[in-house]
Amino acid sequence: MKRPVQSRPGRRDFLKLTAGAAAIVGAPWIARKVEAKPTTIVFARESSYVKNFDEHFIKVMIPAYQKATGIKIDYQIQAAGGSAVPQLVSMVENKSGADLAWVQQEWLYRDALVDVSDIAEAVGKENGGWYDEIKLLSVDNGKWKSVPQANIGQLMVYRKDWFDEAGIKQFPETWDEFLEAGIKLKAKGHPFGMSMGHGFADNYSWLYPLLWSYGVTVMDKAGKKVALDTSETAKAVDYVRRLYKETCIEDCIGWLDPHNNKAFLTSQISCTNNAYSIMVSAKRDLPEMGKVIEHGLNPKGPNGQRYHALVPVTHGVFAYGPEPQAAKDFLRWTMDPKQFRPWIASGDMYFAPYLHAYDKIPEWDIEPRVKPYHKVLETGKLTSWPAPANRAHGTVINRWVVIDMFSKACLGAPTKTVIAEAVTQLKQIYG
Amino acid sequence: MSTNPAVGTSGAAALEARAYRSVGLGRRLREFIEREWVFSWLILTPPLLFLLCFLGYPFFYGVYLSFFRREVAGSPTFVGFGNFVTLASDPIFWQSVGNTIKFTAAATVLKATGGLGMALVMNQNFRMKAITRALLLLPFIVPTVLSTVAWQWIYDPGLGLFNRLLVESGLATKGVSWLGNPTMAMISIIIVNTWRGLPFFGISILAGLQTIPVELHESATIDGASTWGRFRYVTLPSLLPVIFIVTTFSIILTFFDFQLVYVLTGGGPANSTHLMATYAYSLSVGVGQMGLGSAVALSMVPVLGLLLVLLTLYVRKD
Numbered sequence: 001m002k003r004p005v006q007s008r009p010g011r012r013d014f015l016k017l018t019a020g021a022a023a024i025v026g027a028p029w030i031a032r033k034v035e036a037k038p039t040t041i042v043f044a045r046e047s048s049y050v051k052n053f054d055e056h057f058i059k060v061m062i063p064a065y066q067k068a069t070g071i072k073i074d075y076q077i078q079a080a081g082g083s084a085v086p087q088l089v090s091m092v093e094n095k096s097g098a099d100l101a102w103v104q105q106e107w108l109y110r111d112a113l114v115d116v117s118d119i120a121e122a123v124g125k126e127n128g129g130w131y132d133e134i135k136l137l138s139v140d141n142g143k144w145k146s147v148p149q150a151n152i153g154q155l156m157v158y159r160k161d162w163f164d165e166a167g168i169k170q171f172p173e174t175w176d177e178f179l180e181a182g183i184k185l186k187a188k189g190h191p192f193g194m195s196m197g198h199g200f201a202d203n204y205s206w207l208y209p210l211l212w213s214y215g216v217t218v219m220d221k222a223g224k225k226v227a228l229d230t231s232e233t234a235k236a237v238d239y240v241r242r243l244y245k246e247t248c249i250e251d252c253i254g255w256l257d258p259h260n261n262k263a264f265l266t267s268q269i270s271c272t273n274n275a276y277s278i279m280v281s282a283k284r285d286l287p288e289m290g291k292v293i294e295h296g297l298n299p300k301g302p303n304g305q306r307y308h309a310l311v312p313v314t315h316g317v318f319a320y321g322p323e324p325q326a327a328k329d330f331l332r333w334t335m336d337p338k339q340f341r342p343w344i345a346s347g348d349m350y351f352a353p354y355l356h357a358y359d360k361i362p363e364w365d366i367e368p369r370v371k372p373y374h375k376v377l378e379t380g381k382l383t384s385w386p387a388p389a390n391r392a393h394g395t396v397i398n399r400w401v402v403i404d405m406f407s408k409a410c411l412g413a414p415t416k417t418v419i420a421e422a423v424t425q426l427k428q429i430y431g
Numbered sequence: 432m433s434t435n436p437a438v439g440t441s442g443a444a445a446l447e448a449r450a451y452r453s454v455g456l457g458r459r460l461r462e463f464i465e466r467e468w469v470f471s472w473l474i475l476t477p478p479l480l481f482l483l484c485f486l487g488y489p490f491f492y493g494v495y496l497s498f499f500r501r502e503v504a505g506s507p508t509f510v511g512f513g514n515f516v517t518l519a520s521d522p523i524f525w526q527s528v529g530n531t532i533k534f535t536a537a538a539t540v541l542k543a544t545g546g547l548g549m550a551l552v553m554n555q556n557f558r559m560k561a562i563t564r565a566l567l568l569l570p571f572i573v574p575t576v577l578s579t580v581a582w583q584w585i586y587d588p589g590l591g592l593f594n595r596l597l598v599e600s601g602l603a604t605k606g607v608s609w610l611g612n613p614t615m616a617m618i619s620i621i622i623v624n625t626w627r628g629l630p631f632f633g634i635s636i637l638a639g640l641q642t643i644p645v646e647l648h649e650s651a652t653i654d655g656a657s658t659w660g661r662f663r664y665v666t667l668p669s670l671l672p673v674i675f676i677v678t679t680f681s682i683i684l685t686f687f688d689f690q691l692v693y694v695l696t697g698g699g700p701a702n703s704t705h706l707m708a709t710y711a712y713s714l715s716v717g718v719g720q721m722g723l724g725s726a727v728a729l730s731m732v733p734v735l736g737l738l739l740v741l742l743t744l745y746v747r748k749d
Binding site (some may be wrong): 082085086089092093108109110196197199249250251252253255259262263266268391394399400404407408411421 | 502503504505517520521522523583587588589590608609610611612613616696697698699700701702713716717718719720
């Protein structure tokens with residue numbers, strides 16, 4: 001006998017039944033999930049050279065946030081010295097690892113960051129506004145993709161005692177005076193150590209400002225046309241070659257970021273360009289040397305201008321995280337002056353805020369030799385300046401195009417050749 | 432337990448039958464496993480799965496990426512051989528190819544000759560031989576990044592061991608710039624690689640030396656062979672298979688070297704120590720161009736593939 005079709009349970013009925021059962025069983029869990037707050041937020045950040053800065057975050061800020069919200073902050077400290085970017089790239093590629101981070105070289109993965117315009121605009125409004133230059137990094141297509149925390153200033157770090165011995169009472173005002181001073185100091189056995197290797201800060205922080213002070217930029221403002229191929233570039237290259245040969249320790253051409261710190265602290269060089277981490281280490285471990293370290297602004301160039309390179313610290317929230325809004329809430333909380341000011345102060349202003357409200361705070365007087373680092377904000381430019389800080393710029397930085405233009409000249413290559421090679425690479429990169 | 436003898440008998444029979452079946456099953460399973468092809472595959476499967484997951488997947492993903500323009504956090508766009516065309520006109524790529532060949536050739540020759548010497552010395556009888564052998568393995572055991580940081584100090588211009596020795600001994604008036612000069616920087620990374628790889632050669636060749644029958648040496652001595660003659664006509668020919676295999680493996684490992692250059696020079700000064708591995712890393716992770724970086728990495732495959740074919744042919748012939 002043929003059974004009626006309706007009474008026969010089909011595959012579709014089975015699926016409906018299963019889905020219904022799953023919905024009934026799963027409903028309480030889903031409801032819990034919707035209501036539940038995240039219990040932990042992972043915050044990744046490169047370790048600070050100023051120990052107190054990280055300690056303040058761990059001992060004061062994390063417990064305070066947990067007390068206020070019940071959310072625990074898992075602070076993942078990344079080793080300094082170039083390992084943070086690979087870790088961040090790996091996190092982005094694997095869509096895991098941290099909810100928010102110090103997003104170094106954010107142009108590499110802006111698409112993976114959420115819009116934080118609401119936070120950045122509110123913080124700017126409450127704190128006297130942002131320095132304009134940092135917007136060129138954090139704002140992409142009209143949206144803030146990161147909230148700037150601070151700048152790590154890079155200045156000339158020098159041995160005042162040796163400069164005095166050589167009869168140089170004031171730190172040189174121009175690059176020509178800087179060369180003269182270097183010649184005198186090298187003659188006395190105290191060469192300069194200006195990094196020119198494949199590092200990520202101490203090389204750019206003087207070579208780019210030097211180039212700018214010769215009236216040269218790498219690209220035009222739109223980032224479309226290579227602007228490097230000028231006679232002024234040739235003068236800058238010739239100057240650096242002379243500076244290297246007549247004032248510097250030979251090794252500095254291959255130095256990575258830690259090398260100049262090491263050479264300075266072992267009294268092998270009298271001057272380098274660096275953050276004030278050298279003074280921090282000297283005051284801690286070599287008190288006598290700590291007393292004779294001073295900081296000078298980058299000298300002025302033929303165009304009469306003085307420039308510095310910004311080394312920005314910006315925080316971004318990853319879009320792939322389970323609770324981006326919770327990470328944003330935490331980021332907003334850190335930027336509240338109640339939290340932010342003691343945090344910045346704990347680092348002895350090693351991290352200089354890009355907010356004008358912090359320009360004249362008494363914390364800048366903690367150590368008079370730190371104060372010049374605030375000047376970096378006034379004359380500081382991103383290494384992409386005046387072009388956008390985008391992926392193409394990142395390629396220039398990470399392939400050391402400009403740095404190698406100078407270093408090849410120091411190794412004996414003709415000026416025209418090194419500029420032509422750099423220009424060819426730039427054209428390839430910017431298409 | 433049943434008290435009924437009838438039931439007990441039939442129960443015992445059932446148990447016996449089950450046991451027989453179970454023994455039969457066990458035996459059949461054992462016989463199945465002991466078949467050569469089954470056993471081979473059983474042994475091979477775990478390492479094959481491991482290799483497939485941890486080498487095969489990244490390798491094939493790398494091959495896939497090399498045909499795409501793919502940036503970090505971006506979606507891929509098929510470009511065919513576009514990445515390889517880009518590399519063909521990239522002077523840094525060709526410089527890194529040249530550097531890799533120079534680095535691999537020099538370091539391998541030094542490691543092979545040094546390793547042979549080390550093995551010959553270690554094969555002699557002397558006091559504290561065992562501990563000396565163990566100590567010689569240290570460079571191979573210490574993590575590369577750690578030992579390379581120590582080498583940074585050794586190469587330090589003012590305080591480094593080498594320059595202090597040169598100046599204090601009067602051999603030079605001022606120290607050498609080990610990492611600040613393109614030629615010296617290349618020599619420096621070759622020295623570190625040789626130092627690290629020497630024990631691998633030394634220990635492998637030593638193992639080979641110990642398999643040479645003493646009778647061969649005795650016969651050669653009776654026939655009037657000198658020490659050099661015994662080495663040239665007995666030791667060296669017997670060691671050639673070991674030396675060939677160890678050298679091939681070493682070439683592959685040296686060709687891929689990354690850590691020591693990354694830590695010591697970052698590929699500088701002016702790209703003079705950039706190897707293909709460091710350049711691939713720089714493009715993939717630094718610049719964020721995963722496709723282009725993969726293309727650099729893939730460019731290493733033909734050379735290494737050729738070596739692998741040679742090795743396979745040699746092993747088969749043997």
